[in-house]
Amino acid sequence: MLGGQVNLFLSGLPTLGQGKLTVRDDPTAYNTDKEKALFTAADPFWRLTAEELAESGVGVNVFFFPDQYTDVASVGTLASITGGEIFFHPKFSPVRDRDTLYDEINRILVRETAYNSTIRIRCSNGLRVSDHIGNFYQRSLTDLEFGTIDDAKTLTAIMKHDGKLDDRLPAYVQIAVLYTSSNGKRRVRCLNMSFTVSSLIGNVFRFADLDGAVTVFLKEGESRLDKIARDSSRG
Amino acid sequence: MRQSDRNVPTHMVVSDLEDMYIPLANGFLVDPLESRSQVEMLLDRLPGMAENQPDGNRIAAGSAIKGALAGLVR
Secondary structure (H helix, E strand, O other): OOOEEEEEEEOOOEOOOOOOOOOOOOHHHOOOHHHHHHHOOOOHHHHHHHHHHHHOOEEEEEEEOOOOOOOHHHHOHHHHHHOOOEEEOOOOOHHHHHHHHHHHHHHHHHOOEEEEEEEEEEEOOOEEEEEEEOOOEEOOOOEEEEEEEEOOOOOEEEEEEOOOOOOOOOEEEEEEEEEEOOOOOEEEEEEEEEEOOOOOHHHHHHOOOHHHHHHHHHHHHHHOOOOOOHHHHOO | OOOOOOOOOOOOOOOOOOOOOOOOOOOOOOOOOOOHHHHHHHHHHHHHHOOOOOOOOOEOHHHHHHHHHHHHOO
């Protein structure tokens, strides 16, 4: 079991066989509390199959070419849980969209892709990872599984204080990525970082990473779209 | 399909939507360089296969994904 990549090209709603879907778009639900149901999969088949694919080291990229309503929330879980990508081409016109599609397919076939990947983030004493945000399959508190992963993918991890940090010593974070390379070799890549600890609050603010902070707010809000009403997610 | 010893790709139909499987003992994956001409022939045939059928076109993507998974897992 080395893993692999499946590219699914869909021109309409799957209405036959396992996981079949219906037109469930409901414009009266927009901007109400019921809207969030439209952002989750309609049938648990899609999430369960995606988890099976991620565990087998398979990533799915989905290309949608709808002319009418299509259920991206359901079929798209295949990509968001396995670490794949979603390409959305509504009312596809060959003349207008051919070049974009060509580039997208070329990119996913040619770029360096790793399979069957597990990522774990570790911190030194006094810190702990409290949350992970992104498109992967989280089987346990610490391990994130990706069917496929490449250099276009990112994930967000939020770390919290777990105890007192000594400001005479640095704090460390390590990200370990276990994966199978595209030529079949099983490898681990470690990224090690050290950070200075300060007890002066002015320094904490002065050296804060604004881009990082805004990214975290944005991704946290976006990840909660299917759980809370849209307006409070804007806060 | 390990078709490097044949000239044209073979078309097989699995009609059991609830229990998808790959009907080939050795799997269906090939080396794209060795089987380049068969892969190109398959791509040329695809538009014809997707044409409008007499009793309507319905999509069974869920079953198709299960079939793909069956072929990628040993």
